Amino acid sequence: MHNEADTISATGQGQDAVDVRFDVELVAVTKRYGTTVAVDRVSLRIPRASYCCLLGPSGCGKTSTLRMIAGHEVVSDGDILIRGSNVTDLPPVRRGTAMMFQNYALFPHLTCIDNVAFSLKMRGTGKAERHARAREFLALVHMQDFADRLPSQLSGGQQQRVALARALITQPRVLLLDEPLSALDPFLRGRVREELKRLQRELGITFIHVTHSQDEAMALADLMVVMDHGHIRQAGPPREVFERPANSFVARFIGGHNILSSGGKAIAVRADRCRLGAAGDGPHVSGRVAAVEYQGTTVRVAFETAAGEDASVLLPDNVFFAKPVRPGDAATLVWSDQDAHALAGT
Amino acid sequence: MMGAIGTRSRDPREKRPWTFYALASLCGLFLLFLYGPMLVVYLLSFQGPNGGVTFPMVGFSLTWFRDIFEPGQMANIPVAFGRSLALAGVVSLLTIVISVAAGLGFRRPFPGSGVIFYLAVASLVMPSLLVGFGVGLGFQFFDWQPDLFTSALAAQLTWTLPFGLFAMFAVFNRFNRSYEEAATDLGASAWQRLVHVTLPILLPGIIGVGLGAFTLSYDEFARTTLVIGTRNTLPLEIYALVSSSSSPTLFAIGTLTTAVSFLVIGVAITVILRMQRRRAANAQRS
Numbered sequence A: 001m002h003n004e005a006d007t008i009s010a011t012g013q014g015q016d017a018v019d020v021r022f023d024v025e026l027v028a029v030t031k032r033y034g035t036t037v038a039v040d041r042v043s044l045r046i047p048r049a050s051y052c053c054l055l056g057p058s059g060c061g062k063t064s065t066l067r068m069i070a071g072h073e074v075v076s077d078g079d080i081l082i083r084g085s086n087v088t089d090l091p092p093v094r095r096g097t098a099m100m101f102q103n104y105a106l107f108p109h110l111t112c113i114d115n116v117a118f119s120l121k122m123r124g125t126g127k128a129e130r131h132a133r134a135r136e137f138l139a140l141v142h143m144q145d146f147a148d149r150l151p152s153q154l155s156g157g158q159q160q161r162v163a164l165a166r167a168l169i170t171q172p173r174v175l176l177l178d179e180p181l182s183a184l185d186p187f188l189r190g191r192v193r194e195e196l197k198r199l200q201r202e203l204g205i206t207f208i209h210v211t212h213s214q215d216e217a218m219a220l221a222d223l224m225v226v227m228d229h230g231h232i233r234q235a236g237p238p239r240e241v242f243e244r245p246a247n248s249f250v251a252r253f254i255g256g257h258n259i260l261s262s263g264g265k266a267i268a269v270r271a272d273r274c275r276l277g278a279a280g281d282g283p284h285v286s287g288r289v290a291a292v293e294y295q296g297t298t299v300r301v302a303f304e305t306a307a308g309e310d311a312s313v314l315l316p317d318n319v320f321f322a323k324p325v326r327p328g329d330a331a332t333l334v335w336s337d338q339d340a341h342a343l344a345g346t
Numbered sequence B: 001m002m003g004a005i006g007t008r009s010r011d012p013r014e015k016r017p018w019t020f021y022a023l024a025s026l027c028g029l030f031l032l033f034l035y036g037p038m039l040v041v042y043l044l045s046f047q048g049p050n051g052g053v054t055f056p057m058v059g060f061s062l063t064w065f066r067d068i069f070e071p072g073q074m075a076n077i078p079v080a081f082g083r084s085l086a087l088a089g090v091v092s093l094l095t096i097v098i099s100v101a102a103g104l105g106f107r108r109p110f111p112g113s114g115v116i117f118y119l120a121v122a123s124l125v126m127p128s129l130l131v132g133f134g135v136g137l138g139f140q141f142f143d144w145q146p147d148l149f150t151s152a153l154a155a156q157l158t159w160t161l162p163f164g165l166f167a168m169f170a171v172f173n174r175f176n177r178s179y180e181e182a183a184t185d186l187g188a189s190a191w192q193r194l195v196h197v198t199l200p201i202l203l204p205g206i207i208g209v210g211l212g213a214f215t216l217s218y219d220e221f222a223r224t225t226l227v228i229g230t231r232n233t234l235p236l237e238i239y240a241l242v243s244s245s246s247s248p249t250l251f252a253i254g255t256l257t258t259a260v261s262f263l264v265i266g267v268a269i270t271v272i273l274r275m276q277r278r279r280a281a282n283a284q285r286s
Helices: A002-014 A062-070 A112-116 A118-122 A127-140 A156-168 A186-203 A214-220 A238-243 A248-254 A317-322 B002-007 B018-044 B063-069 B076-105 B113-125 B128-141 B148-173 B178-185 B190-218 B234-244 B248-284
Strands: A022-033 A036-047 A051-055 A077-082 A097-100 A174-178 A206-211 A223-228 A231-236 A257-262 A265-270 A275-277 A284-294 A298-305 A310-316 A330-334
Touching (some): A036 A062, A036 A077, A097 A156, A206 A214, A214 A248, A238 A248, A248 A257, A257 A310, B076 B234, B148 B190, B234 B248
Parallel strands (some): A051 A206, A051 A223
Antiparallel strands (some): A022 A077, A223 A231, A284 A330
16 A cells, blocks of 8 residues: 555656646546436546535435546546546545545444554554554544544534544545534534635645535635536636626526626626615616515615526615615615626527 | 434323224233233243143243153154254255345346246245145155255245245345445445445345244144154154143243343344444543
């Protein structure tokens, strides 16, 4: 096993043409299940040591993509490169990846320390040595005090840390996380999110994180990849994606946007950049107030245009209460041209 | 979850419909019907030395138990009992090995898997006497001597294997494959994955299948009777006694074999509990 790790790094150094700017490259990767195409010629380059989030609704192909990178799913077509070497046909252990499963998949019959030391045991590392190593990695995730517990004796958040330590002990170049926060309660989710980001920065490796939550992706990602129907709809830094959604699917999926038509073309305007005003204030659409939701610092006014389209206006609470509206009131939604962003396609 | 629902106390003002009492009485009658005859047998096995096979009890003694171990008509009972235990052990071991392997194999459909599955199921609905008869005929055709660990073993496996296969399907159904993927991800070979992850996680289910096969074999009669050869198992020996004599000794045998069954189950449960407790104890030792 040590030899195999060496061969991977040797090929990495040996080939001059290897582009080391990227940790992961997908080249027209396709996954077919029978006649259905789950992932359709997806190409993506993930720069070194970045936090990448694959984001999309269920069935968009994000998990299949992750599992192909991990080697748990056969690639129907295309190539996967990790640090420049083609791993498309390699087994998971020889790819330099490690995966953290959605339900963590901690072995229920093994204590935490034996779970973490599992990969070393498979390589034939002696008990004393592998336990010492496992303790180091348990300490990395602040779980050293739980070394002799069984997974069933831990909370969800603790199980997740152990799963993380178990994946990291293989010293992967790329850590793959399948919906890592979905099993946690909202409070814990925020804390674990911060911790994942900290670990990624400290370890200096690439994390690929699959999620259906745009909040999660925006909070974590250096590179946010929005997928739908087996295609990448947009990939870029979260701020770029949020400020300039490429098409109406992205605008709708990441939320916070109104999709309006202006001069026969679809445009996106952020809900917090819209106002309730009068026709003379600039570009506008008239309609009526459908609902009002108080959200603390903001008030969301649900708006229905005369054409029957839904939109919303996020108003700071002081602005709203200075001139409140009620459901059923006639109103005009206005925005300024500089906030409008043209969308490609539908 | 189930416990929470079960222990939720009923509001005293919540009235039960009459059907509750009707069905509860039916259930009570069923239990009486199920266990009544057995209780009678257990009680009568302690019949006094001058009593018969029916009530009333004439005193209370262990005479009939002693009778089993006396030389004479009952001489074959302890030997037959030993044979039954040995055969049941072998049957249960083979059932475990074969049905675990089959369970692993059937997780992914392969060409002909449907046919093989239905062939296995069909053997469950086959009249048991005919299966035994067939095995016996086969042995005769090849001029093999029917015996305990050849023909009887084969006949019993036709019964325990489909059962074991079904049980293993249920066990594997609840098995989350991501455990195996995690093992692969962590560098385990197929063999390491089986030994270090799959089998340990499935162990309680596998022990269950073994116990089931053991009890099925231990009291099997119809399939075994035509192929046993010269060395009887316990059920066959008892049947021979029933047709030739009737004394409370038969009841004593029934009580004793029941006690043995409970002993086997008790030992198995103790072993499983010990295993769990040792794991928990190890886990607490932090």
